[in-house]
Amino acid sequence: MALIDLSKQVALGIDIGGTNTKYGLVNHRGEILSKGKIRTEKFEVVEDFIQELYDNIHPLIQQHCQDKVLEGIGVGAPNANYYNGTIEHAPNLKWKGVVPFAKLMSEKFGYPCKMTNDANAAALGEMMYGAARGMKDFIMVTLGTGVGSGIVCGGNLVYGHDGFAGELGHTIVKPNGRKHWSTGSEGSLEAYASATGIAITARKMRAEFPESLLNRYNEDEINSRTVHVCALEGDPTAIEVFRYTGQKLGEALANFVMFSSPQAILLFGGVIKAGDFILKPTRLHMERNLLPIFRGKVKLVFSELDEADAAILGASALVWENM
Amino acid sequence: MALIDLSKQVALGIDIGGTNTKYGLVNHRGEILSKGKIRTEKFEVVEDFIQELYDNIHPLIQQHCQDKVLEGIGVGAPNANYYNGTIEHAPNLKWKGVVPFAKLMSEKFGYPCKMTNDANAAALGEMMYGAARGMKDFIMVTLGTGVGSGIVCGGNLVYGHDGFAGELGHTIVKPNGRKHWSTGSEGSLEAYASATGIAITARKMRAEFPESLLNRYNEDEINSRTVHVCALEGDPTAIEVFRYTGQKLGEALANFVMFSSPQAILLFGGVIKAGDFILKPTRLHMERNLLPIFRGKVKLVFSELDEADAAILGASALVWENM
Structure with a gap:
């Protein structure tokens, strides 16, 4: 069995809100190596939003992941469906209907992408890094x-x-x-x-x-x-x-x-x-x-x-x- | 890996109520091979109750498990604690305080014993054999x-x-x-x-x-x-x-x-x-x-x-x- 060096692993976390979307590269100890945000409400079309995310985040990945491995992308979003990787009829977002967000992200970035709603993501964060360890x-x-x-x-x-x-x-x-x-x-x-x-x-x-x-x-x-x-x-x-x-x-x-x-x-x-x-x-x-x-x-x-x-x-x- | 013949496996199920206790030998398909009951409220002392269970059930095990394997004992009881195998302060039972029921059963019968409350047991039963399969x-x-x-x-x-x-x-x-x-x-x-x-x-x-x-x-x-x-x-x-x-x-x-x-x-x-x-x-x-x-x-x-x-x-x- 190959030993996994946890210190080399990085995850990309993205939190989508109605107004702003925040993102950050995070290591196993919950340290944010780099972060930023874009305006969610500026983008009527989800593909444009994902392009903007990519243009902002791709340089960060290149900068921070030379000696590290990006393991994947996690997204917290309103009305996100964990099983399908979709955002479904979110009242506070401009993208209507059922949006196959995880699939679109994965295709653009080339990494696996998982989603859940923001409160579930917060609970996972507490279990991994916070008061619920x-x-x-x-x-x-x-x-x-x-x-x-x-x-x-x-x-x-x-x-x-x-x-x-x-x-x-x-x-x-x-x-x-x-x-x-x-x-x-x-x-x-x-x-x-x-x-x-x-x-x-x-x-x-x-x-x-x-x-x-x-x-x-x-x-x-x-x-x-x-x-x-x-x-x-x-x-x-x-x-x-x-x-x-x-x-x-x-x-x-x-x-x-x-x-x-x-x-x-x-x-x-x-x-x-x-x-x-x-x-x-x-x-x-x-x-x-x-x-x-x-x-x-x-x-x-x-x-x-x-x-x-x-x-x-x-x-x-x-x-x-x-x- | 040894093949397990499910048709040879049997479980002993016991349901303890305030008045009566029912028991049965059950196979993997949820068929009851043999069953019976004793009066719970007759026994002031839990060890006497377990002795009575043993006297009733041991002959059934000998009769039905000649070509089968008894895998263990499951008990549903009020205020049963799944983690400890105890019955704790059950208001409808005569045995007061915290009773180490699973341990006593296991020692008497010579089989592992797991417990939970009656409603949890019912849910497991539905998942295994009933409408929740x-x-x-x-x-x-x-x-x-x-x-x-x-x-x-x-x-x-x-x-x-x-x-x-x-x-x-x-x-x-x-x-x-x-x-x-x-x-x-x-x-x-x-x-x-x-x-x-x-x-x-x-x-x-x-x-x-x-x-x-x-x-x-x-x-x-x-x-x-x-x-x-x-x-x-x-x-x-x-x-x-x-x-x-x-x-x-x-x-x-x-x-x-x-x-x-x-x-x-x-x-x-x-x-x-x-x-x-x-x-x-x-x-x-x-x-x-x-x-x-x-x-x-x-x-x-x-x-x-x-x-x-x-x-x-x-x-x-x-x-x-x-x-």
Whole structure:
């Protein structure tokens, strides 16, 4: 058997968002050797987008892979299908229908290409380089503009029969509850625990409490950052916004725990900047909704990965998965 | 490599319930060569129980395994821990604390012994011999006195980090809802969709509708069977009991689908005798709570295994798992 020198292996990680696409060459230790970004929304045609990626990345590969081996390409993208390597009807991207993205990438770059959605990629990144190293059972929940999730059971990412598993943001936490601005569902986790949901809660609550510091902002300035600022100044309404959000999130997490009994739940994304304002009520309401056999067992922690790099690292981790 | 003659292999499956324990010798095709049962509740001491099992089963092994090989023992039991082979604080059994059941069995019988809870065993049985043959992603939900579940992702049963995954009956489907008679939780799936929960719903609804046929029964005769009898006679109240139950169950199933995206959900247990009275509203409310990408994809079907034998078959399937 030939010995494999891990230090010589490199993966290309690409994270496609609605606005920007980030990419980086990553080694086995999760160090980014080189990175960059292009604007996703500039390209109406997917082939043009891939050409732009190639023009940007090919020189980096030539520069960094003279004494190293590029093992492959991992891509995190909204509505990416792990099994087919396609992007399917992604609402935030301009390329409509079912796009055979992995095939097009592979043909252009000459390397194998694997894809999954951004939250699954983030979970792989945590397992490979972050707070979930060595864990075989954990759930990653990303609290950003939306709520995403990646679920690892028995050391494997849960993809489901069609590659779309792990849409925990769309599970219903309050039947007949708040209507979701995009899906139309009523009472989903995302409607409460995303940055968007927190802003809705904050706007409602500041209207009820005229003395709240939240009232010093214009309507469009209300977001999880400004709520956090007010909470730090001791504003009870702002603190209640996070407590309420944490309650809804904690109730949802309890249900997830009784599904897959994870060792840890990792929280990630802009919302976690609120720190204990959100973490403490989340933990409390998770625990009180658990069966006794699950109580006090699940670590509820924040991600260890730098948010700016996590998406690239996660996408690159797809290349090492099952290697 | 030696050829293995599957037709010569036999597994011993044992299903431990609070009242009775059933056992059977099962071959690779799911045929029960011989079976029997003993009373669980007769034995205050677990060693006496195991002795009784041995006295009953050892002659069967001698009789049936002259030209066959007993590969091992699989046990389904409440609160069984797959990783440790223990039964831990099972409320319905007389043996208190943590019982090293697999070890005791193995020492007495001289064969390896694996354990899991009854619902997980049932899921393995379906995968091996029943409606889930060939499926890698499905969820089994047992609707009996309680609500149990077994979850298969990527071809593997989900045990979780501690062996206790898959307690879907205790997930909360209606925050601050009906108080559970035993756990004290408010609004769990089991409080609505178990036979016990259906009886509670039926007692409430018949009090609201004096003309309901359900009122011809005594209070203690109200159960899912008598509700079914009235539904078959066209009683609108009885039909509404199942519709309401199906709504709660369907809402819960939608959340499960968005977790692991299974190819199918299998329903099992006494409650499914109500047939379409429960299946149709369950399917409707599952579908309407799903994100569009999941709609119309998940088969919602009843178990194919004979209820009397399913527990034995499921326990025996533990022996073949990962073989």
